[in-house]
Amino acid sequence: MSSIRPWRTVVRRQSRQIMVGSVPVGGDAPITVQTMTNTLTSDARATIDQIRRCEDAGADIIRVSCPDEASTAAMREITRAAKVPIVADIHFHYKRALEAADAGAACLRINPGNIGSSDRVAEVVRAAKANGCAIRIGVNAGSLEKDLLEKYGEPCPEALVESALDHIKLLQDHDFHEYKVAVKASDVFLAVAAYQGLSEAVDCPLHLGITEAGGLIGGTVKSAIGIGSLLWAGIGDTIRVSLSAEPEEEVRVGFEILKALGLRTRGVRVISCPSCARQGFDVIRTVEALEKRLSHIKTPLSLSVLGCVVNGPGEARETDIGLTGGGNGKHMVYLSGVTDHTVESEAMLDHIVSLVEAKAAEIEGEASDAGNADTVAAE
Known part of the structure; x- marks a missing residue:
């Protein structure tokens, strides 16, 4: 009912836009809400059922972990059944990324520096390009590279940003630019400072999150403070609220944060x-x-x-x-x-x-x- 007033306006950081399946991320696209399934991915039916609940809650993008070959084997059925783009969460084994890309994943969550040689990075990039996949670089304060911990002594904003830039360079060296980046931490101050620093260093879309935020109440508060303050400053193109709760609750909290700032209106x-x-x-x-x-x-x-x-x-x-x-x-x-x-x-x-x-x-x-x-x- 109320009209928009200047002091209610959030001026978003200008980022370039990428596509995650059919969903635009960055640029002037709406800020998307993501979540992650917690079922065994190898159990395709249970995973699809959970994806349905998240879709009903309004999820724009859903991430699915692919820790083993049985999980990527189920991905084809999962991606075909899903109504929203599916992100395959890959950690160390590059072959899981190749399999997930071939199985219909719209995006690969992978840190190029963790998968080995330049040849392996090149293979992942080729698979991503061939299948129209985006890539999300996911830097986490809890798993920083040893050389950066030795250099900085502890996880700090500069270390997270340097890690992100190192991973970005590996993709750019292979002429791949369809990526978004996250620099997450469970400490709100650390995460916010890292995102602020990264936002000034790159033009790619940023995926916001306070990782391992906690349970439904505590995690909601931490996420609202961290994600909310960044969004208020115009930083962020897609968000995931990490809660020790059912994934559809993460979606609902994500939308409430966006609604409170006038950035999305749903329900x-x-x-x-x-x-x-x-x-x-x-x-x-x-x-x-x-x-x-x-x-x-x-x-x-x-x-x-x-x-x-x-x-x-x-x-x-x-x-x-x-x-x-x-x-x-x-x-x-x-x-x-x-x-x-x-x-x-x-x-x-x-x-x-x-x-x-x-x-x-x-x-x-x-x-x-x-x-x-x-x-x-x-x-």
């Missing part, structure tokens, strides 16, 4: 109060129920749920649909920022869900009509 943005003795209904349980029942909505819209009239009307003016707690079990409903009608406690939850679903259908219909009008005008 219902809920504005709700922490509740207090003034509340006219159980705000906490109501919000929990609404988030679950509205998780299928992909259309961007806003909903405010406030327990009383102190801040309720003000927040409702800024949202598509608003609910404010009132007395005697009757609560005010706002539509497009304007008071519209009341609803009783017993019917409140079902009523708000129906209003949101109707609003989403209305927005989708308007978008469809606009698209048809554009087509007619073009003809």
Whole structure:
């Protein structure tokens, strides 16, 4: 409902664009949200089932680990079933990269310096070019090269950036430029400083993440601080929130970070109060129920749920649909920022869900009509 104001605008770093399958990364493309499966990749059916849940949550790109030949053997079935591009996670064995590229992976997550000779790097580059694969260089503070640890004494921003530049040079020496880079650390300060330094040294897309961030709550907080501060500074083209939680939760948290900064809009943005003795209904349980029942909505819209009239009307003016707690079990409903009608406690939850679903259908219909009008005008 609210208009864009200059102090809300994020000015993104200008990066060149690459393609990860059908998904553009970098340039002026939307910042993509990634996650990673945690099933055994060799179990194609279990992996595909998990990919489906991540796709439903909105994942743009999904990474799958390929630690052995059985995993890459399952990749063909997995990539064919997936609706989004699949990144094959490769660590040391270059042959897994060759097999994954041939099996339909859209991107290879591999550090060229870890796979051996220049001939092996050349083989991986040839396979990537032949299959239209991008490459993600993934530098991690926990696995820096020994020579860099000896040079700097400990993981530091300069060491992570130097490692990234060394890996980049190996690809550039083989005339390969379809790459993106991550310099992750579990320490927020280290990760942010490394990304800031790398952003000034290269023009390729950057993949953001705070690695090994922790569980759902702690990891969300660390990721929001680290990834959020970088995105706010305009740095970052694709993100992965690393949580000790189901991968679809990583996707949801990733979108919430982007939504908070106005960088992506997907699904219902809920504005709700922490509740207090003034509340006219159980705000906490109501919000929990609404988030679950509205998780299928992909259309961007806003909903405010406030327990009383102190801040309720003000927040409702800024949202598509608003609910404010009132007395005697009757609560005010706002539509497009304007008071519209009341609803009783017993019917409140079902009523708000129906209003949101109707609003989403209305927005989708308007978008469809606009698209048809554009087509007619073009003809």
